[in-house]
Amino acid sequence: MSSRRTDPLTLEVVDLIGTVVTRYHEEYEQAAAEHSLTGAQARVLALLAAQPTPMRRIAQSLRCEPSNVTGIVDRLEARGLVERRPDPADRRVKIAAATEEGSATARRLRDALDFAREPLAGLSDEERTSLRDLLRRMLGVTDGA
Amino acid sequence: MSSRRTDPLTLEVVDLIGTVVTRYHEEYEQAAAEHSLTGAQARVLALLAAQPTPMRRIAQSLRCEPSNVTGIVDRLEARGLVERRPDPADRRVKIAAATEEGSATARRLRDALDFAREPLAGLSDEERTSLRDLLRRMLGVTDGA
DNA sequence: TATTGTTATACTCTATAACTATA
């Protein structure tokens, strides 16, 4: 209920953040599409390239129902980018992992995204530090380490 | 190819922006769901509450094919949140507009979002000004006016 | 009994192509 919510400065910052969000998403989807991947497929592939993951945990990471992951991994597996492995410790569990080709695709995807995020290069080190600190505070990040 | 792309500071800022994007989207979808709206429906409703809009221009705003807008507006219309009006100047055109109930829903939705974006309130005026200027530069906004 | 992954089902969003009514 703070009156601050409607002051022009806050509104402009909110608007700018909205622009960042929109642009980020468009560039992500576009980069994925260039590899014939949907956004969801690209997210799962990136996750698996970082670390083989049980189906259940993929769903948690995506914040969706486990039943959806079956189809997404099916489609990645059909293209040879991902494979399902048994978990020796629990035979109910299937661990999805990126193949070598999948890892390579994930790497190219990440490079494309880094390039897409390049606008940061227009800021000096000091400005990037300021931006980092402001975003941290905005997000309530305590700097952990 | 700038070496800057991979320096730790830039990587952290990119990561923080990713967190902002994720959180923003989750909160938007959640706020929409609380009004039994999908994200796409909420975006269209917000657009129409601001201004009645021809179907074609809705598609441009959403960056999707015009054929998709038909269904989204159909569903909003079925719930009495939106109506189609003829354009007196061109009988091919249909102008979608929020009903009174639709406008009220859009207002509640926006209030919920403003609340969700409240983390900005933790920053002082000066900090918000810094954030605004940094985001503007990052986005290449020239401040127009 | 509880959990993991899957299947079956239904809904929404998405793009493409073909259609209609206007212009």
Add this chain to the structure above:
DNA sequence: TATAGTTATAGAGTATAACAATA
């Protein structure tokens, strides 16, 4: 002929519920 909106179709993501295998 070109344009606005729609319809038809198909693919993908999503949630829910029910199921088999395993714990």
